Amino acid sequence: MDGGGIDYSKTNITRENISDCADILLQLQSFSCWYNKQRPIIKQGNLLFENGCATGILGKNGAGKTTLFNAIAGILNGVSYEKCVYLGDSITLNSVDFKQCRILSFAEDHSFPTWNLEYYISFMSSAYRVKLKPALVHELIDGFQVGRYVHAPFHELSSGNRKKCNLIAAFALQRPLLILDESTDFLDFEATEYVYQLIRRRTKCGLCTVVSSHIAQTFTRCCEYLYIISDGEISTRYRTPATADSIVALLSGN
Numbered sequence: 001m002d003g004g005g006i007d008y009s010k011t012n013i014t015r016e017n018i019s020d021c022a023d024i025l026l027q028l029q030s031f032s033c034w035y036n037k038q039r040p041i042i043k044q045g046n047l048l049f050e051n052g053c054a055t056g057i058l059g060k061n062g063a064g065k066t067t068l069f070n071a072i073a074g075i076l077n078g079v080s081y082e083k084c085v086y087l088g089d090s091i092t093l094n095s096v097d098f099k100q101c102r103i104l105s106f107a108e109d110h111s112f113p114t115w116n117l118e119y120y121i122s123f124m125s126s127a128y129r130v131k132l133k134p135a136l137v138h139e140l141i142d143g144f145q146v147g148r149y150v151h152a153p154f155h156e157l158s159s160g161n162r163k164k165c166n167l168i169a170a171f172a173l174q175r176p177l178l179i180l181d182e183s184t185d186f187l188d189f190e191a192t193e194y195v196y197q198l199i200r201r202r203t204k205c206g207l208c209t210v211v212s213s214h215i216a217q218t219f220t221r222c223c224e225y226l227y228i229i230s231d232g233e234i235s236t237r238y239r240t241p242a243t244a245d246s247i248v249a250l251l252s253g254n
């Protein structure tokens, strides 16, 4: 994909050389994924995620962002790749070791309807074998303003409050790779701002975040890099432009 004839010198968008990347967490080459192998959702794409960076995944409805995330998280069977390198080692995406290093926060989650936040966090801590920092968990609960819902069953929560519970676990586990599918869907204004703050904090701590969104600000405020998915292809990696207009230009060029 060549960028669709956009004049990058006028948009402050730079296309960059992969060999310049300092600190690669995960690299996927010739990556495809599908529900039906005859009709792949992503065809032979290349992706690179760095430590200390947030990377945005942009694409129209149905482009394949969620499918891509499920594939990277190792929960979609229809996947192939020529190369998958995590911190310098060749790995498979469905290996247990890799699964403990990544966490995917779903766009919308209806699982565990009778569980509550306290139980869910404790389950996730055991599943990932991570000892959570109580101060961080409390800070996240305060930050998302869900203190009063800690013991409420998930099926009684609004969509936004249920989403906050997922995000609390996702950020509390501090995994090297955090994937946020539609990171701010359902969230109120304050929670949206808080998510942006948390993504930037991960970046400052040298952690890697990958995020999809339909809101330009998610990218301009949080992401160093962007990929665009369109017609089953993954674009080159772009430096995130400063404005929403430049993102729209980039999207319409792909």
Ligand SMILES: Nc1ncnc2c1ncn2[C@@H]1O[C@H](COP(=O)(O)OP(=O)(O)OP(=O)(O)O)[C@@H](O)[C@H]1O
Binding pocket: 035, 041, 059, 060, 061, 062, 063, 064, 065, 066, 067, 068
């Ligand atoms: N379980 C499934 N079985 C078959 N096809 C599916 C399945 N889930 C999604 N698809 C199809 O895969 C394509 C990509 O869907 P996906 O949900 O990954 O897109 P998306 O970019 O996340 O979209 P949105 O922005 O609307 O959330 C769509 O054509 C969708 O209809």
